[in-house]
Amino acid sequence: MIRLTINGREVEAPRGSTLLQACQLNGIEIPTLCYDPDLRLAGSCRMCIVECKNRPLFLASCVAPAEEGMVIETHSDQIMQARRVILELLAARHDFSCQTCDKNGDCTFQDYCYEYGIKESSFEDGGRRIYTVDDPNPFLERDYNKCIMCTRCVRACEEITVARAINVENRGHHSKIAVAFDGYLEDSPCVFCGQCVMVCPTGALTSKVSAGQGRAFEVDRVLTTCTYCGTGCTLELNVKDDRVVGVSSNREEEWSPVNKGALCVKGRFGWDFINSPDRLTTPLIKENGEFREASWDEALDLVAQRLQEVKDQHGPDSLAMFTSARVTNEENYLAQKFTRAVLGTNNVDHCARL
């Protein structure tokens, strides 16, 4: 353990911590934009700067090691002023269209602009570069007019998904995120996992499937397990007015043990079958080759009667049940119990083999 002073308070931190970690450990919040605990450090946005006594320059706390005896100020006037300048510089390339942005209310950049009182940028003379918002893929919207070049998307793509589809192109004021030759994602190694959307601290990357259906403060997030493959990723269904309107993910291992928030294209963008107009909404009975709607009572009485007839006439082993690799354990349990205890046969199987 080392000892240091933060905002006048003596605190301890494990040797080898960064200043940011030392602060977080002691309940002191530092704003960050490019920092992501699961990704390689970039140390580029400088939002996390702090003041250290006897050091001429501010330190980017996400990369600066905490050292014995340091005296740190995290929210001095000077620091606050410097962060305002940093935000203004970033704001110069940001299109504040918060009214129509799906990230409104769930946007780290918006939060900081609010906190630090940034309305517009005084660096904007000569005009902001305008990027066309045009990527024909059906999954994610890329609006680089809102991008603040934190490069978290690039690192997530490279380090979590290992797709290496996107990169930083050009330098300085003209830099932007792009796929090779500035093309479309569909022609790149992109697998549409949306890990970039998950880490983006602005509205530059959003889901096209969820667009316009509900903002963070309007939805409830229900933690559950993906319905597709056997990996068993944890995801959050976003629900507005009793309707699923999107998927987000929880990045804490404590809550998302298999995938730590990472998902694939099906988990993240393949949820809208839930609201499909093709869903069955009522029992159906076939009469003269055509289905007609029926009540539960009528349908279940018919099923019970027919199964019983077959059982009485031909014996229990003339009946069989296919249960499912997609329904819950509880339902599989009841399906085999029903087959064995009620139908009286062990003819129960599912498509494990298929």
Place this chain on the structure above:
Amino acid sequence: MTNSIGELEKDSRCIFVIGSNPTDNHPVIGMKIKKNVLYNGAKLIVADARYTDLASIADVYLPHLPGSDVALLNAMMNVIIAEGLADQAFIEENTEGYEEMAKVVSSYTPEYAETITGVPADDIRKAARLYAQSGPAAICYAMGLTQHSTGTDNVKSVCNLAMLTGNLGRPGTGVDPLRGQNNVQGACDMGGLPNVYTGYQAVTNEAARAKFEEAWQVKLPDQNGLTLTETINKAHHGDIKALFVLGENPMMSDPDLHHVEAALKHLDFLVVEDIFLTETAQLADVVLPGACFAEKDGTFSNTERRVQRVRKAASAPGQARPDWEILCDLATRMGYPMSYASSEEIFKEITSLTPSYAGMTYARLEGKGLQWPCPTIEHPGTPYLHKDGKFSRGKGAFSAIEYKPPFELPDEEYPIVLTTGRSLFHYHTGTMTRRCQALDEHVPEAKLEVHPELADKLSIIEGERVRLSTRRGSIEITAHVTERIVPNVVFMPFHFTEAAANWLTQSDLLDPVAKIPEYKVSAARIEKL
């Protein structure tokens, strides 16, 4: 899986992927494998007739012909034994049957295997050495290994290889089947199988049966039931008269759909409970609307045996109801009252009857879930099985296995091998993903992967519609010319009802033990339209 998914990301020093395409089929596992290989220095061996995404970053790529897995695995073991790379201590302490196995394997020299598999002998040697010498090594496989007439043999061979090198019972080792569907593991654990109750307690075991008879207060049948494929066959013959299908779609997922269709139509009574009017539901006498995963509470068990919560997020549409409620209602109407207040109450009954789940409660599943076996309320769950080489039945048994060719080899009439699989953007029979706007827009149709050499020979060009036929039938499909597949093999995904692969696959010849149909090898012919 004997081991945990997370171990593939860091603990495994070598990963051998055979008959599995994780970046498409288990994408998040695929990501972890890629990370381990590209950033943590793990070695990667990929055996597949398709040049998959993982093949492109593999240290050794083995494009073995579909159905030649046993020959390939035996040859790897041949090299390991010949070069003294086997883990003698592990074999002596923890296994039996080594001598017989070694005897069979001794004739599978890499040169001999090359003639069967089409893989250069030196690559087989390289793969064997990498697997045996890199440190903790894991084997991942999926349906590409099991959906063969020799599927059981293939799996036993994989276990042989792991035991031969002591790659079991430690972090990063293991034999890891990657289960295709989210709750295949759970359906098996819960006794959704014709021969076992929950937790693999045999229906023919008197003590187990007595326990369930006592708990359920009813006399239970003592003979093994029929598997899914056998049920279809019996329905065809008229021995099965009525079938209840809960959330399955055999009219897409089962082999030889002509046969399935005839069988289902032959039934006196078919009930289908599902969320959509599937191809199967259309044939039903009664269709019952179920709730989907977002509309009910419960648990799923993933491929690493982790039991996790499923939580209700929204109401089911219209009158649709959770499957468990429907089953209770039906049982009660048939004179066997079943009623539970919640899925949690059902789970309590499960844990009271299932030793491997006994220590689980909904409260304990909060957060990280639990991996079975979890026998007591204090037990932390089991991230990897066979700790220190301890097998549940005492010693791990080697099996001596000879290569057997697939049932259907290419011949003059059907000179090409057709193999089937999944696309990243779709799932199983397409019931759900074909109704996801973005997924279906991105990949709206099935494409047949054809190697340029074969395409040249048949003068087929990219994007051309062709007729693909087997002895079962034929379909029309768009050709995609790609070097990602070996020359005499073609590949198609099976999610698309317009071009359902299973009109072409065969159902008569099953793996004799697991009763798995041979999806991965059909002799086929391609014609221009």
